[in-house]
Amino acid sequence: MDTRALEVSLLNAKSLCVFTGAGVSQESGIPTFRGENGLWKQFRAEDLATPEAFERNPQLVWEWYAWRRELIHNAQPNAAHRALAQIESALSMKSDGRFTLITQNVDGLHQRAGSQNIILLHGDIWVLRCSACDFQRRDESVPLHPLPPICPACRSLLRPGVVWFGEPLPSADWTDATHAAEAADVFLVIGTSALVYPAAHLPQLAKQHGAQLIEINPERTALSSLADLFIQGKAAEAFASIQIHIE
Numbered sequence: 406m407d408t409r410a411l412e413v414s415l416l417n418a419k420s421l422c423v424f425t426g427a428g429v430s431q432e433s434g435i436p437t438f439r440g441e442n443g444l445w446k447q448f449r450a451e452d453l454a455t456p457e458a459f460e461r462n463p464q465l466v467w468e469w470y471a472w473r474r475e476l477i478h479n480a481q482p483n484a485a486h487r488a489l490a491q492i493e494s495a496l497s498m499k500s501d502g503r504f505t506l507i508t509q510n511v512d513g514l515h516q517r518a519g520s521q522n523i524i525l526l527h528g529d530i531w532v533l534r535c536s537a538c539d540f541q542r543r544d545e546s547v548p549l550h551p552l553p554p555i556c557p558a559c560r561s562l563l564r565p566g567v568v569w570f571g572e573p574l575p576s577a578d579w580t581d582a583t584h585a586a587e588a589a590d591v592f593l594v595i596g597t598s599a600l601v602y603p604a605a606h607l608p609q610l611a612k613q614h615g616a617q618l619i620e621i622n623p624e625r626t627a628l629s630s631l632a633d634l635f636i637q638g639k640a641a642e643a644f645a646s647i648q649i650h651i652e
């Protein structure tokens with residue numbers, strides 16, 4: 406894997422925007438929850454991560470999230486998570502340096518690795534949010550008790566603080582993400598096929614505004630023909646082979 410060009414781009418970037426997806430967390434042992442490997446009992450993610458499923462059977466949906474929370478709790482950030490946190494601190498030393506991490510992952514592994522300026526496009530699995538009122542809190546306890554959890558303010562059911570299929574992305578986060586993409590001089594896509602709109606719009610937006618577009622994925626994607634630099638491989642391996650200089 407030749408990562409020299411990546412290293413040069415990262416060193417010279419002033420406004421770096423990184424967009425990550427399930428591929429980054431997969432190398433920490435977190436399943437993608439899509440396709441055969443993502444099956445839990447006999448259910449597909451698409452049958453559990455919806456407002457309708459929660460309305461129909463909150464207990465079942467919460468059991469799935471409790472299982473996922475436990476998997477994540479037992480996993481560790483990998484070389485890619487750690488490298489991104491280091492790149493952020495290196496860039497923050499430059500007077501005009503700017504770093505934004507936009508992630509579709511809900512697992513919190515970027516935060517555990519030390520990333521600071523992060524936009525959680527699909528929410529946070531550790532947040533419990535009331536299904537009726539404005540109450541929410543971050544709760545990393547594993548196992549979660551009681552299940553399903555109840556809102557202390559209004560006694561309604563709490564739900565996971567994530568974006569489900571069929572729900573809009575949080576509008577403030579989306580606005581921040583588009584601004585970061587527009588301002589980027591380097592836009593790095595890692596471990597996501599970036600196929601699902603509206604998120605798929607971000608790399609295109611960055612490119613239109615003059616960013617160098619870099620993609621790291623194990624296989625070519627719909628995005629690859631647009632990319633200025635495509636690195637074929639796993640994210641953790643790509644970052645393990647580059648040197649990050651903190652001056």
Ligand SMILES: [Zn+2]
Pocket residue numbers: 535536537538539540556557558559560561
């Ligand atoms: Zn409530």
